[in-house]
Amino acid sequence: MTFRKYLVLAAVTVFGATGDSLLSRGMKDAGNISLHQLPDLILTILNPWVLAGILFLLGFFAAYMIALSWADLTYVLPATSLGYVLLALIAKFLLHEQVTATRWLGIILISVGVGFVTRGPALTHHPPLRQPEDYDAEPVSTRAEL
Amino acid sequence: MKQIYTWGAVAAIVLASTIGDVLLSRAMKQVGDVGELWRTHGLLAVVGRTLHNVNFVLGILAMTVAFYSLLIGLSWGDVSLVAPASASLTFVATAVAAKIFLHERVDPHRWMAALLVAGGVALLAA
Numbered sequence: 001m002t003f004r005k006y007l008v009l010a011a012v013t014v015f016g017a018t019g020d021s022l023l024s025r026g027m028k029d030a031g032n033i034s035l036h037q038l039p040d041l042i043l044t045i046l047n048p049w050v051l052a053g054i055l056f057l058l059g060f061f062a063a064y065m066i067a068l069s070w071a072d073l074t075y076v077l078p079a080t081s082l083g084y085v086l087l088a089l090i091a092k093f094l095l096h097e098q099v100t101a102t103r104w105l106g107i108i109l110i111s112v113g114v115g116f117v118t119r120g121p122a123l124t125h126h127p128p129l130r131q132p133e134d135y136d137a138e139p140v141s142t143r144a145e146l
Numbered sequence: 147m148k149q150i151y152t153w154g155a156v157a158a159i160v161l162a163s164t165i166g167d168v169l170l171s172r173a174m175k176q177v178g179d180v181g182e183l184w185r186t187h188g189l190l191a192v193v194g195r196t197l198h199n200v201n202f203v204l205g206i207l208a209m210t211v212a213f214y215s216l217l218i219g220l221s222w223g224d225v226s227l228v229a230p231a232s233a234s235l236t237f238v239a240t241a242v243a244a245k246i247f248l249h250e251r252v253d254p255h256r257w258m259a260a261l262l263v264a265g266g267v268a269l270l271a272a
Contacts, residue, residue, distance in 0.1 A: 073250060078259055113258070
């Protein structure tokens with residue numbers, strides 16, 4: 001696990017939370033969308049908040065794909081969980097949503113759980129970034145070009 | 147009524163993004179370490195190899211469904227509820243799916259975390 005790889009995981013976290021928040025801000029402008037007005041959804045792309053949110057989520061996606069190329073799915077998802085905390089902070093201070101005490105507790109519990117899983121393998125010297133022995137995908141070196 | 151809509155959207159997000167996550171993870175394992183590939187073959191090779199992967203294309207389709215479910219869900223509910231709820235439930239569903247379909251080693255630490263996350267989600271909904 002190099003510093004650069006931690007940076008990639010950090011990018012997944014920050015871009016994800018920022019993108020979601022921007023989308024939320026934009027979709028509040030759009031108001032409630034009912035299921036029989038789905039075409040209206042296309043027009044919401046024109047909202048600058050939504051557009052910025054999509055750009056951030058593209059950055060999130062690129063970082064996510066890079067991380068998945070060298071890490072387990074069950075490692076990457078928890079490793080980037082601090083995004084929930086970031087999201088709650090953004091929701092409270094920038095979007096002025098009501099984040100109740102119960103919700104805070106839920107967010108903390110999630111963070112503890114996912115922090116737990118991320119630490120576990122590192123402490124027990126199971127390099128989380130290597131595939132387990134029984135991983136049956138072809139090694140990269142023998143893989144045919146697609 | 148609005149709550150039922152919100153949770154329906156959450157369910158759609160969880161299902162679609164679990165399928166998408168598994169497909170994308172499989173695709174990127176087939177592509178190989180992006181950092182190394184970038185150094186040895188250049189960025190174009192990375193992008194080309196990724197875009198030509200069938201699992202990647204299918205994964206994107208599933209993620210598109212999840213994304214539009216999220217957009218709809220966000221117009222009905224708070225971002226601090228919809229986003230963590232769907233993401234955390236996806237985490238639990240993905241742990242199961244990754245074990246079954248990707249043969250990842252989901253050790254007791256990871257299962258334990260899944261339980262904690264599930265508890266957290268229950269609190270978010272309360």
